[in-house]
């Protein structure tokens with residue numbers, strides 16, 4: 001049995017990752033591929049618990065290093081208990097965010113050392129790297145409109161990380177661009193403006209070579 005492929009979605013908030021994750025999961029299923037769809041932070045009971053610790057406001061927000069270590073703890077559990085077993089049995093794994101988010105948010109965004117993140121991340125996920133990463137890019141105004149639409153539809157409000165401010169989000173955007181420049185074979189920049197179906201079509205062109 002050939003090892004499955006590991007595909008990740010990355011980008012800033014509101015770029016449409018979760019929507020595209022669902023569409024890609026369905027499209028791969030139609031190709032007869034066994035697909036496991038997951039998300040970061042999350043995807044196991046422990047990692048989902050860590051997700052709520054990271055997102056909730058309970059009067060003691062994590063300092064930057066604690067935040068990094070919580071994301072990595074959630075990832076270590078997900079990699080060992082979900083991603084590696086799935087890949088080993090030949091399933092494809094599609095994840096909403098993975099290591100690139102840590103470099104972008106905790107590295108470029110928060111300003112933690114990229115070298116330290118690299119060593120700690122390697123330890124957490126044992127060197128696992130995605131076969132393909134789709135970096136969804138939209139204008140800030142598009143992301144803001146999509147977030148507003150979702151907040152209205154779900155009666156929710158922005159969380160701790162979403163409220164980090166414009167400068168943080170600019171560093172984040174540049175960070176993702178830098179990561180894509182460093183690994184152009186793995187990280188594909190996708191224009192995520194337009195309807196979900198239009199974006200899904202663009203994404204599918206990068207999937208075809210893997211099928």
Ligand code: Z5A
Nearest residue numbers: 013014015016017018019101102105146150161162195196
């Ligand atoms: N984080 C970190 O700091 N370090 C790490 O290592 C990792 C993560 C792994 C996870 O939050 C947070 O953790 C995240 C990064 C940080 N920070 N924040 N903030 P999350 O999982 O709750 O959220 P997110 O990953 O940032 O994504 P999101 O805000 O949920 O958005 P999205 O997944 O990109 O978009 P969406 O949910 O698919 O779409 C948003 C809305 O737009 C929704 O109403 C859709 O119906 C609509 N939509 C989507 N596509 C379209 C198109 N094409 N047209 C029109 N409307 C659309």
